[in-house]
Amino acid sequence: MREFWTRVRALVTLGSEERALDEEIEFHLEMEQRKLEAEGMPAKEARRRARVRFGGVDRMKERTRDERGSRRLEDLSRDLRYAVRTLRRAPGFFAVAVITLSIGIGATTAMFTLVDTVMLRPLPYPESDRLVSVWERADDGRDLPASYANFSDWRFAASSFDALAAYVPTSATTVLTPDGGVRASVAAVTADFFAVGAVEPAVGRLIATPEHAPDGPPTAVVSDAFWRGALASAPLETLSLRIGNTLYDVVGVMPRGFGLPGRPDVWRSLDRAVPWSARGNNVVHVLGRLAEGATEGAARSEVDALQGRIHETYPEVETVGASLRSYRAEIVGDAGKGLTLLLSASGLLLLIACTNLASTLLARGAGRARELAVRASLGAGRARLVRQLFLESSVLAGVGAVGGVLTAQGILSLTRWLDPGAVPRLREVSIEPGVLVFVVALAIVTAIAFGLAPALSLTRGDVASAVRAGRSGHTRAIQGLWRAIMATEVALAFILLVGGGLVLRSLDAILDRDGGFRTDGVVTARIDIPTSKYASSAEAVDVLDRILEGARRGPGVEDAGVVLLLPVPGEGAVASPVYRADGERSERVFNYQVADGGYFAAMGIPLLAGRLFGRADGPEASHAAVIDAAMADALWPGEDPIGRIFNPRGMDPFPEHDLTVVGVVGEAVRWNSESGANPSYYVHYSQRPPFFLIFGASVVVAGSNPSAAAAHIRQVVREVDSDIPITLATLQSKIADSASDRRLNAFVLSGFALAALLLAAIGVYGVVSYSVARRTREMGIRMALGASAGSVRGTVQADALRAVAIGAVVGAGVALLATRLLESVLFDVSPADPTSFLLSGAVLTTAAWLASWLPAWRGTRLDPASVLKEE
Amino acid sequence: MSAERSELLQGTLDLIVLRVLSLEPMHGWGIGERIALLSGEVFEVNQGSLYPALQRMRRKGWIRAEWRRTENNRRARYYALTEAGRAQLTSARAEWRRASGAVERILDTALSGI
Numbered sequence: 010m011r012e013f014w015t016r017v018r019a020l021v022t023l024g025s026e027e028r029a030l031d032e033e034i035e036f037h038l039e040m041e042q043r044k045l046e047a048e049g050m051p052a053k054e055a056r057r058r059a060r061v062r063f064g065g066v067d068r069m070k071e072r073t074r075d076e077r078g079s080r081r082l083e084d085l086s087r088d089l090r091y092a093v094r095t096l097r098r099a100p101g102f103f104a105v106a107v108i109t110l111s112i113g114i115g116a117t118t119a120m121f122t123l124v125d126t127v128m129l130r131p132l133p134y135p136e137s138d139r140l141v142s143v144w145e146r147a148d149d150g151r152d153l154p155a156s157y158a159n160f161s162d163w164r165f166a167a168s169s170f171d172a173l174a175a176y177v178p179t180s181a182t183t184v185l186t187p188d189g190g191v192r193a194s195v196a197a198v199t200a201d202f203f204a205v206g207a208v209e210p211a212v213g214r215l216i217a218t219p220e221h222a223p224d225g226p227p228t229a230v231v232s233d234a235f236w237r238g239a240l241a242s243a244p245l246e247t248l249s250l251r252i253g254n255t256l257y258d259v260v261g262v263m264p265r266g267f268g269l270p271g272r273p274d275v276w277r278s279l280d281r282a283v284p285w286s287a288r289g290n291n292v293v294h295v296l297g298r299l300a301e302g303a304t305e306g307a308a309r310s311e312v313d314a315l316q317g318r319i320h321e322t323y324p325e326v327e328t329v330g331a332s333l334r335s336y337r338a339e340i341v342g343d344a345g346k347g348l349t350l351l352l353s354a355s356g357l358l359l360l361i362a363c364t365n366l367a368s369t370l371l372a373r374g375a376g377r378a379r380e381l382a383v384r385a386s387l388g389a390g391r392a393r394l395v396r397q398l399f400l401e402s403s404v405l406a407g408v409g410a411v412g413g414v415l416t417a418q419g420i421l422s423l424t425r426w427l428d429p430g431a432v433p434r435l436r437e438v439s440i441e442p443g444v445l446v447f448v449v450a451l452a453i454v455t456a457i458a459f460g461l462a463p464a465l466s467l468t469r470g471d472v473a474s475a476v477r478a479g480r481s482g483h484t485r486a487i488q489g490l491w492r493a494i495m496a497t498e499v500a501l502a503f504i505l506l507v508g509g510g511l512v513l514r515s516l517d518a519i520l521d522r523d524g525g526f527r528t529d530g531v532v533t534a535r536i537d538i539p540t541s542k543y544a545s546s547a548e549a550v551d552v553l554d555r556i557l558e559g560a561r562r563g564p565g566v567e568d569a570g571v572v573l574l575l576p577v578p579g580e581g582a583v584a585s586p587v588y589r590a591d592g593e594r595s596e597r598v599f600n601y602q603v604a605d606g607g608y609f610a611a612m613g614i615p616l617l618a619g620r621l622f623g624r625a626d627g628p629e630a631s632h633a634a635v636i637d638a639a640m641a642d643a644l645w646p647g648e649d650p651i652g653r654i655f656n657p658r659g660m661d662p663f664p665e666h667d668l669t670v671v672g673v674v675g676e677a678v679r680w681n682s683e684s685g686a687n688p689s690y691y692v693h694y695s696q697r698p699p700f701f702l703i704f705g706a707s708v709v710v711a712g713s714n715p716s717a718a719a720a721h722i723r724q725v726v727r728e729v730d731s732d733i734p735i736t737l738a739t740l741q742s743k744i745a746d747s748a749s750d751r752r753l754n755a756f757v758l759s760g761f762a763l764a765a766l767l768l769a770a771i772g773v774y775g776v777v778s779y780s781v782a783r784r785t786r787e788m789g790i791r792m793a794l795g796a797s798a799g800s801v802r803g804t805v806q807a808d809a810l811r812a813v814a815i816g817a818v819v820g821a822g823v824a825l826l827a828t829r830l831l832e833s834v835l836f837d838v839s840p841a842d843p844t845s846f847l848l849s850g851a852v853l854t855t856a857a858w859l860a861s862w863l864p865a866w867r868g869t870r871l872d873p874a875s876v877l878k879e880e
Numbered sequence: 881m882s883a884e885r886s887e888l889l890q891g892t893l894d895l896i897v898l899r900v901l902s903l904e905p906m907h908g909w910g911i912g913e914r915i916a917l918l919s920g921e922v923f924e925v926n927q928g929s930l931y932p933a934l935q936r937m938r939r940k941g942w943i944r945a946e947w948r949r950t951e952n953n954r955r956a957r958y959y960a961l962t963e964a965g966r967a968q969l970t971s972a973r974a975e976w977r978r979a980s981g982a983v984e985r986i987l988d989t990a991l992s993g994i
Contacts, residue, residue: 033931
């Protein structure tokens with residue numbers, strides 16, 4: 010123990026001890042010299058003799074250090090300082106290696122963290138693995154939401170659940186707070202909902218069971234953030250919110266972190282949203298908590314059997330069974346697909362980074378062969394040299410790891426900032442230490458493995474020959490290895506570039522897609538008419554009439570109309586089969602829309618046959634329908650649809666009124682997914698108003714001056730009824746928002762592709778730089794003999810570009826296979842899209858050419874004469 | 881084999897240095913000079929061995945070092961015997977006597993046996 014402390018003290022006082030020794034030696038030499046001078050020797054000669062008699066100073070110092078006992082630690086600290094100094098002397102190499110490591114570690118850590126948080130970690134609810142979602146299953150295997158009546162039967166009869174709840178998923182809705190209207194995401198839930206989550210309120214109480222009975226008092230619970238923000242922490246006793254036409258008493262505040270389902274701001278009692286409860290009306294989502302000891306399988310067969318019996322009992326129930334799956338799989342869903350994609354991309358990037366690091370280290374190691382050989386011949390042991398390189402690599406990996414953590418933080422913040430809500434649970438994300446350790450360890454192993462290579466290869470060979478050969482001595486094997494590394498890197502980068510290109514082109518295709526309606530100059534105003542203020546539907550319809558009339562008078566307004574749901578993603582849709590006059594049910598389902606005649610004009614949806622809605626279609630007239638061409642084809646192929654009759658039974662509360670087709674319009678539907686949209690039919694708002702009263706509506710105004718039109722609508726609505734909340738947006742911005750999850754993917758993926766490109770270019774640059782350094786003499790001779798700089802550069806570059814070409818070809822081949830996995834996230838773009846492939850190839854080749862040209866150019870700029878003299 | 885020989889030499893050098901320092905504290909150069917003088921110029925101490933030896937004996941706690949002024953006012957590192965050093969000198973000296981006596985006897989026997 011005492012020995013140990015002596016060593017530590019020796020290490021701490023290292024500097025002063027070294028100085029003391031120097032002074033002691035100096036003193037010794039001085040005394041010796043003085044003695045010799047006293048014997049009559051001239052001063053200069055005496056000094057020399059003193060030195061000779063003393064012997065090798067350095068050797069003696071070394072031996073004294075050995076005796077000091079702190080040898081090992083001392084060497085370590087000296088080697089460490091040496092390593093830092095060496096790296097500082099090669100800033101280019103250092104920067105390349107650290108950037109490479111930072112990008113590789115950062116991107117991979119960020120992505121692994123995202124995937125881990127979103128997909129792998131349990132949900133933040135007690136025993137969240139017991140949460141399941143339940144669906145009705147159609148005979149073709151599709152899963153549908155449940156009808157409220159069927160859900161009620163499951164809840165009554167099934168024994169596999171501790172709780173079973175229904176909800177209408179979150180939608181952005183205008184909520185009137187005491188301080189005015191705000192846009193909030195609102196979910197409608199049954200009282201059991203909170204029992205499924207097994208969460209207690211932070212303030213107040215939950216929605217109680219009688220409150221979701223049809224005639225119960227309307228009640229709402231709000232999120233912590235919404236309460237503190239929009240509601241300014243107002244006391245609950247007097248707090249109420251108007252949503253649509255109903256006033257809800259706020260009874261509780263949920264704790265922070267409770268975000269079922271889909272992070273709502275407000276949970277309102279459900280039954281307000283389901284005024285009609287036909288068996289075939291599939292509108293509610295069902296969430297359950299499995300009972301203690303119940304398995305998913307058992308619960309699944311139980312509800313499946315129940316739904317089977319319901320199907321047999323009620324002929325209008327089309328679904329034949331029920332599906333049940335874990336809620337986590339449910340919410341991860343599509344985001345999981347995107348994340349897996351990004352994860353693979355980051356894996357590729359990590360691979361490129363490691364490859365790059367390897368080639369950079371190899372190139373540098375090769376350049377240092379001579380230095381190492383000299384040091385070895387001066388007596389540095391192999392172990393010492395290995396340790397030296399080991400330390401250098403470790404310092405490098407350490408700095409790279411720090412850079413990587415910062416990069417990962419940056420990427421996560423950026424993702425959070427970009428995220429439109431497409432990635433569930435993103436707010437919970439923080440860097441996962443386990444992931445970080447794994448990635449950093451991988452980087453360190455790479456750094457060390459390839460950093461040590463030169464020391465090992467050196468010591469295997471003959472030191473003397475290495476010294477003699479110096480810079481030009483390089484085995485074919487190592488050069489071959491480089492070419493392979495360079496080709497690999499280019500191939501990997503190619504895959505990422507193609508992937509990024511495909512996703513970007515998909516995004517482009519979505520944004521540019523013709524939905525069958527105009528998007529420029531269209532302003533939409535989402536309004537909710539507080540019908541509770543008006544005694545009848547007719548009065549509410551009158552309010553809407555006045556708003557539309559006012560909107561048409563706006564500056565530059567060409568057309569104005571109203572629609573239930575805009576035909577853009579994110580607005581939702583309601584669809585069901587319809588019944589023809591002969592009572593036969595349609596095969597397909599059709600979107601139910603409510604509109605007026607002005608809507609088609611404002612949206613530029615063409616009238617193909619018959620007429621649009623007009624003055625004739627009042628509340629007293631027979632109920633009219635405008636259908637789109639696809640519906641006409643589906644129901645009456647090859648026949649004239651005008652005057653035909655159909656009935657959307659159960660879709661709205663007017664089953665006794667058949668609909669008569671009065672006109673056919675073009676299809677106007679725009680969806681994100683390639684699954685295709687349903688054909689649509691439109692009913693007139695004055696004839697079948699309740700949908701407006703429940704969901705609100707969008708007033709659509711088209712004209713030459715959107716911003717003036719928007720201001721005008723706001724003014725009109727305020728004049729008609731200042732209690733009507735209004736949210737304005739251009740149609741274009743709504744479309745852009747709807748693609749924001751794709752934009753996130755595209756952004757991150759193209760970021761990866763760019764990083765990969767950069768890394769590949771850096772890799773090529775490094776290898777060619779080395780090759781130029783090695784061949785400076787040869788290049789000098791050739792130029793001295795009259796070769797042009799261009800042809801000399803060409804020779805140097807040719808070598809690298811051959812490897813690049815091989816890499817690009819291999820990369821293209823692999824990408825052709827790999828991009829098939831992308832198919833599900835692509836849109837209107839083939840996985841083998843020639844444009845993406847050609848463009849990627851061109852970009853990559855250009856980058857590689859530049860990266861190889863630069864060092865070659867620098868090499869040819871040297872004066873041949875001075876190069877030849879140098880060696 | 882060579883390790884054993886250096887061990888012996890090292891032990892001898894340590895003993896001599898301890899003995900020199902038992903007279904009075906002395907700096908490195910002075911120790912060398914003193915040894916040469918006392919041995920009647922038989923030994924010339926290799927400087928390359930002396931300083932490492934001093935370092936080793938310091939670490940073992942036999943001697944301590946301090947900076948002092950020489951008679952002509954030059955800063956020098958002086959070494960002085962510690963209590964442990966004094967004890968070491970006594971025991972090493974006894975050991976030396978015993979060993980050298982033994983070696984003497986062997987050599988005598990061997991010679992008379994020829």
